[in-house]
C-alpha cells in the first residue's frame with residue numbers, strides 16, 4: 162500500500178532522513194516506527210503526508226507516486242496523519258472538530274459520525290464542549306476520532322500515548338487495537354516495549370536511518386534492541 166524507496170529529507174541544509182526505505186502492506190494491521198528523540202520519526206510521517214518533500218528517492222501510495230500530490234490529495238487517497246500536537250481547533254466544539262475531519266467525505270458524515278462516536282462515546286457526551294477544554298486523554302480521543310472521520314485506509318498516529326497517564330495511555334492503545342481490525346495503523350512510539358506488544362512489524366529508526374526491522378519476536382532477538390530500548 163505504501164512503498165518508500167531510498168528517500169533523503171532535509172530541513173534547509175540539515176539532512177534528517179538518509180536513504181530510508183520501508184513498506185506498508187495491505188495485510189499489516191499495525192506497523193510501528195520506534196526510535197529515540199530526534200531520530201526523524203515525525204519527519205517521516207510529515208513526508209508521507211506530503212507536508213515535506215524528499216530531495217531524492219520516491220514514495221508510492223496505493224500504487225501512485227506522491228511527488229505531485231498535495232497534502233489534501235493524500236488525505237483524499239486514504240492516508241491520514243494524526244499529529245503529535247493533535248492540531249485540534251481549540252475554540253470549536255467536539256462536533257465541529259469532527260465535522261472538519263470529514264471535509265473530504267461530507268456525504269457520509271452522519272454515518273461516519275455514528276461509527277466514530279460508537280467507538281469513542283465520550284465524544285458524543287462532550288459534543289458541544291470546546292475542544293480546548295477537554296482533558297488530555299479526551300483530546301487524544303478527539304484527534305484520533307477526527308482522523309477517522311476522513312475514512313482512512315491508513316491512519317498514522319504520532320505518539321498517541323504521549324503525555325498521558327499510564328492508565329489513559331492503556332485505554333488509547335486498546336482503541337488503537339480495535340481500530341486496526343479495519344484500518345492499517347502506522348504507530349510512532351518512543352516506548353519500544355509497547356510497540357513490540359501491539360505491532361505486526363516494527364522499524365527502528367536511529368539518526369534518520371532504519372537500523373533494524375522485523376516482527377516483534379525478531380526485534381526481541383536483537384541484542385541492540387534489548388540492550389538499548391528494553392529494560393529487564
Ligand SMILES: Nc1ncnc2c1ncn2[C@@H]1O[C@H](COP(=O)(O)OP(=O)(O)OP(=O)(O)O)[C@@H](O)[C@H]1O
Nearest residue numbers: 172175177196197198199200201202203204205351
Ligand atoms: N522544522 C524543522 N526545522 C529544522 N529542523 C527540524 C525541524 N523539525 C525537526 N527538525 C530536526 O529534525 C530532527 C528529527 O526530528 P523529528 O521531530 O522528526 O524526530 P522524532 O524522531 O519525531 O523525535 P521525537 O521523538 O522527539 O518527537 C531533529 O534533529 C529535529 O531537531
